[in-house]
Amino acid sequence: MSYMMYVLLFGLVLGLVAVASNPSPYFAALGLVVVSGVGCGVLVSSGGCFLSLILFLIYLGGMLVVFAYSAAMAAEPYPEGWGSWPALRLMVGYVLGVGVAWVFLGEGWYEEDWGGFDGLVGVSVLRGDMVGVSVMYSSGGWLLVAGGWVLLLTLFVVLELTRGLARGALRAV
């Protein structure tokens, strides 16, 4: 189990490095998809299986849509992958940075228990993450309304930003 966690976290860091090394959007969005998938695996290993499921459906689903659209918009004949020299040197740099951070700050993070979602509750019928969702609908009160309003606001923001069409500057093509 600890090996599984190790593989998942390794994939997480590698995926983040792959995004941050600035390749063509084809590959960077692929890195994002990999990161969200592997992140869901990390969540499962920490005990938050419901949250992981929801994240997989909503976030990864959305990320796949982002990947598809960025692949469509950033189509170029010779995309710059991770083998090109600028992206490769950034990748190596970031991996070295992670190594340095591990050496200095990694005390106590190897083979230690991260603490699961149920924490101090002990043995209980109520799971931490599932109850959280239902609590937001019952005792969450105005926070539920605020959450819904922010989602609507995000829609307005995106619609307003991409409204330019011919007179905007958001697209270079």
Add this chain to the structure above:
Amino acid sequence: MAPPIYSALIISLGLGTTMTFASTHWYLAWMGIEINTLAIIPLMSQNHIPRATEASTKYFFAQATASATLLFASISNAFLTGEWDILQTPNTLTSSLITLALAMKIGLAPLHSWMPEVMQGLSLLNGLILSTWQKLAPLYLIYQIQPTNSNIFIILGLLSIIVGGWGGFNQVQLRKILAYSSIAHLGWMILIISFSPPLALLTILIYLLMTFSLFSSFMLTRATHINSLATTWAKIPILTMSTPLILLSLGGLPPLTGFMPKWLILQELTKQDLAPIATLAALSSLFSLYFYLRLSYAMTLTMPPNNPAGTLPWRLNQQHNTTLMALTTTSTICLLPVTPAITALLPL
């Protein structure tokens, strides 16, 4: 922009700051800050010119980085200490990281690089919202952190005062000058926040008054460059009297209001046995005073080349509503004698 969307964005600006002000949990405070960032982006790029879109993009990058750092630091704090309460942030590594994240949010040196170029791309009204309203929520969080070690605040403050002065030296664009002025004033505010939070509150209130007056004066004539400022004398002569006074108040000259926070801060720093820091701060403010003086000089003491038609405009019935601007301008110029009353009322 369609009125329903415009109202939704303005309401969300208010909602975000209110949420941060009303919260004791770090997560809710972060939520409020994110709502503010989200709501102001379309307001910034509403005229759809490339420069404004560039400014919104840069603003979004800077604020997203700072928000991510803030969330990371508060979650790490909860992981290490089990405490989500804002007032109970123990002085660990995470407290300093939270301070740095909030400092990047409001544009303190050395995390200030985004500020001048973002301000330059915005219209004057958006610049006003950026330098007044958007600063309130992060400043309130910094106010509540209640640190025990003042080193980080002194470094941030001194660097901001120096950068705010030195950076504005060679600028001719008014919005960049206002950005550097904001950096310098927030530097004064954060310098004193660990010694006397009420004084920091006073500094930020007086700064809000002064900057509102200055922005309003610039908005009346839509001046964005020293050249357009210099031809204001023909259009609205009263501004050539009031704007230099506002500028000198921003520079911190007695007998104007802007002297009050600087004076009280220098006094407090001396009482805390930090006289060299007080001296350095006071001397660095001279940089800012130089470019405020240059603006006043260009406005009042020069008559730049102008065509004859520009020197005698028709006096038509203008539709400006200058009530609030008159109130804040008067406060910017005349509030210094009230200092004893304010000092007595401060700890409230």
